[in-house]
Structures are given as structure tokens and as C-alpha cells.
């Protein structure tokens with residue numbers, strides 16, 4: 238309940254701010270020191286927290302020490318430890334000291350740079366840092382502010398937002414030509430591997446759900462979308478009076494890391510006058526290394542590209558880079574000009590007002606975080622960060638290949654390995670039911686608390702995804718986790734098949 242106030246209520250007292258912030262930093266450092274002691278995937282049961290927390294808020298203030306004790310006691314057990322070195326699930330959301338310090342600055346200044354005048358440094362730093370990122374990824378100059386061709390970039394919180402905004406721009410461009418009543422004719426194309434965010438975004442911007450095409454991929458193209466498949470779908474839709482609108486290509490799909498062929502899809506998009514968006518939420522960071530840049534060949538034919546530094550670029554949540562060749566299309570679609578926000582710089586159209594490049598008005602000063610990460614680590618270390626994760630994934634893939642009970646189902650892409658217990662294992666009575674067996678294996682691994690992985694299903698095959706990218710993961714963690722997987726497999730097979 239807290240106790241009667243003994244101090245004056247002063248929520249931004251600088252002495253308290255400094256003292257309690259230091260306590261918080263020490264608390265977090267301590268969390269990282271002990272992170273390997275916690276079960277990686279939380280082992281709590283649904284509803285655990287409401288059983289232990291009071292159901293009404295405190296009337297009077299409570300000391301920070303008491304609150305942090307409760308965080309330790311009540312909250313940490315319910316965390317899945319995304320920063321654990323043994324976290325291999327989903328795609329990582331990697332953290333770093335610089336990312337954390339950048340978040341502190343962002344949150345510490347707490348400015349809201351929706352228009353240039355509302356915080357000029359926030360806007361200008363964002364434009365500069367977006368050009369820096371684009372240069373690191375060797376994006377074509379038409380995506381850069383400094384490219385002089387009208388392009389530029391913006392920081393969003395997530396790929397979902399970036400896709401909604403680019404879809405809205407594409408929709409309004411198309412409807413201005415064919416009339417607003419024609420929205421039911423517009424069709425969005427993606428593959429059956431594309432992140433569900435594109436389908437959700439299509440729905441949000443008013444595309445009929447029946448006009449979303451999740452085009453099939455197969456193992457022979459390593460789950461990449463082929464231009465031939467897209468061409469057939471577009472021609473068939475046009476024959477029925479529909480209008481192809483938007484194609485999403487992915488570099489590094491969520492399930493298996495597949496890479497869609499940007500050049501071929503780009504040529505097709507131009508032929509059919511379709512907006513091409515490249516989603517490289519996870520793998521975009523790899524473009525800073527020359528040896529991975531070839532996956533992005535053809536990006537010059539895209540209208541927009543996005544990637545998430547909060548996945549693999551040591552930038553704490555949240556941070557998504559979106560570049561667009563013709564930002565005026567985004568602004569046409571998303572701008573508002575209420576009297577209350579009018580100012581000389583905006584009226585003179587000599588500045589970027591990022592409120593017109595996104596869904597919301599208010600926005601965080603994410604640029605300072607990304608800027609801090611790039612400056613603090615430098616391009617050389619950032620490249621090394623990507624390369625060392627890829628090398629660990631190669632090492633893991635080799636270990637899987639050396640145990641003939643297992644197989645790598647889809648060849649490693651970037652730092653993602655998809656594997657399973659393989660069907661031809663002789664002792665198995667459930668030869669046709671390997672999905673069930675692998676599902677059980679995954680449950681056993683995750684229930685151990687010693688590592689956390691997730692799964693995907695491709696061509697009706699259940700695969701265990703081993704996604705490397707958490708900042709603290711080292712070779713020893715990968716090797717120990719592989720031993721864990723092997724021993725859980727041995728236990729499972731003994732349990733099932735030994736009489």
C-alpha cells in the first residue's frame with residue numbers, strides 16, 4: 238500500500254533522478270551478471286502474476302528498493318530471457334551497452350520530434366543516421382537524402398508500421414489513377430513465407446482479404462518466391478479485372494531465412510507497375526558485410542526497403558529503418574496540417590516533418606540510439622558482430638550434420654539453422670510422424686530451461702529453428718546447447734522405442 242509520504246512530491250528532482258537511475262543501472266548490470274541462472278523460457282503458468290500482485294494500486298509512494306525487490310521476486314520469474322546467451326528462438330532482439338545508453342538518452346531527453354520545429358536535432362539526426370545506415374548497407378543513392386533524387390529514410394518502431402505506411406502510399410497512388418471506388422480491385426502479393434505482418438497491413442489499409450495472395454514456394458527454390466509464380470498470379474488477376482498493387486519480397490524470411498530474388502521480382506514489379514517493398518527485418522543488418530550484400534542485388538528496383546536494427550544490429554528495442562524512393566507518396570498519404578502545428582519551417586517546406594512519414598503523431602527520439610550504437614562500435618565491430626554469429630551458425634550446422642540421427646532441413650541462411658530428427662532413423666516406429674517426435678523434442682529442450690528455440694513448418698515438415706544472434710552467445714554456449722539437444726534426443730528415443 239505504500240506509506241504516508243515523508244518526502245515532497247517531486248517527480249523530476251535531479252538528486253533523486255541520479256541516485257535512483259544509478260540503482261537501476263546496477264540492478265540491470267546484476268541481472269546480466271546472473272542471466273544464465275534463469276530458465277531461458279519462463280516456466281510460469283498463465284495467470285501467475287495476478288495471484289501474487291495486489292489488485293489495487295498503492296495510494297502512497299513506495300521506495301525504489303522495495304519495487305526492485307518485487308521485480309526480482311515476481312517479475313523476473315515471468316520473463317523469457319531474450320538476452321540469455323542460450324536464447325535461439327524467433328529472431329533475436331539483441332541488446333548492447335551502447336543500445337541501452339542510447340535508450341537512456343532517448344528516454345532521458347524525452348522530446349517528441351513530430352515536426353522539425355518540435356525538436357530540430359531529433360529530425361536532422363534521424364535523416365543523417367538513415368543516410369549512414371543506407372551507406373553502410375550500400376543501398377542505391379536514390380534511397381538517401383543526400384542522393385539528391387528525392388529519396389530518404391525514417392525510423393519506425395516496427396516492420397509492421399513500415400509495411401502499413403508503404404501500403405497506404407501505394408494504395409493512394411493507385412486509387413488516384415483508377416478512382417477511390419476501385420479499392421476492392423487492388424491486390425497484394427507475397428509468398429507463403431512472407432511475415433504475416435503484410436497480410437495484416439493489407440487488411441488494415443482496406444484491401445479485401447480475398448485480394449491477398451500468399452503465393453506458394455517450395456523446397457527446390459529453398460522457399461524463395463519465383464518471378465514466374467508472381468507473373469502467373471498477376472496475369473490471372475488482371476484477366477479478372479483486378480489491379481496488382483503491391484509485392485513484398487523478403488531477404489531472410491522468418492521461418493527459414495529464405496531470400497527472394499530481388500532483381501527478377503523488381504523487373505516484374507516495374508512491368509506491372511506494382512509497388513515493390515523489400516522486408517529485410519532480420520537479415521538487413523548483414524548487408525553491411527560485402528559477402529552478404531549480393532542478397533540485396535536488385536534492391537535498386539524496389540520502391541521501399543525496411544530492416545530492424547533491433548533484431549541484429551545491437552540496437553535495443555525498438556528501431557526499424559524504412560527507406561523510400563519517393564517519400565512524397567508517403568507524405569501525400571499520411572500528412573495532416575492542423576493549425577495547431579503550423580510553423581514557418583513547415584510552411585516553407587524546407588524541412589522534414591516525420592509525423593507525415595508514419596501513422597502516429599508522437600514519436601520517440603530513436604535516432605540518438607542508433608547514432609550512439611554506430612559511433613560507439615564503429616562499422617568494423619558491427620561487421621564482426623554479424624560475421625561471428627554467422628560463423629557460430631556454420632559451426633552448429635556442422636555439428637548437426639555429424640550426428641546421423643539429425644538432418645539440416647533447409648541449408649543455413651545467415652545465422653539461422655533449421656534442423657530435425659531425421660525420418661530414416663531405423664528404430665523409429667513413428668516413421669510417418671516425425672513432426673510429433675520433433676515437437677516433443679523441442680518441448681523437452683525448452684522445458685529444461687537451459688535453452689529456448691522455436692519451430693517452423695515448411696512443406697508440412699516440422700523443423701526446429703536455431704537462430705543465433707543474441708549478443709552474449711559464444712561458441713561454448715552453442716556447443717553446450719548442441720550437447721543438450723543430443724541428450725534430450727537420446728532420452729526421447731529411449732523413452733519411446735526401448736522396450
Ligand code: PLP
Nearest residue numbers: 328395396397432489490491518
Ligand atoms: N518481417 C520479418 C522477416 C520478420 O522476421 C519479422 C519478425 O520477426 C517481422 C517482419 C516483423 O517485425 P516487427 O516485429 O518489427 O513488426
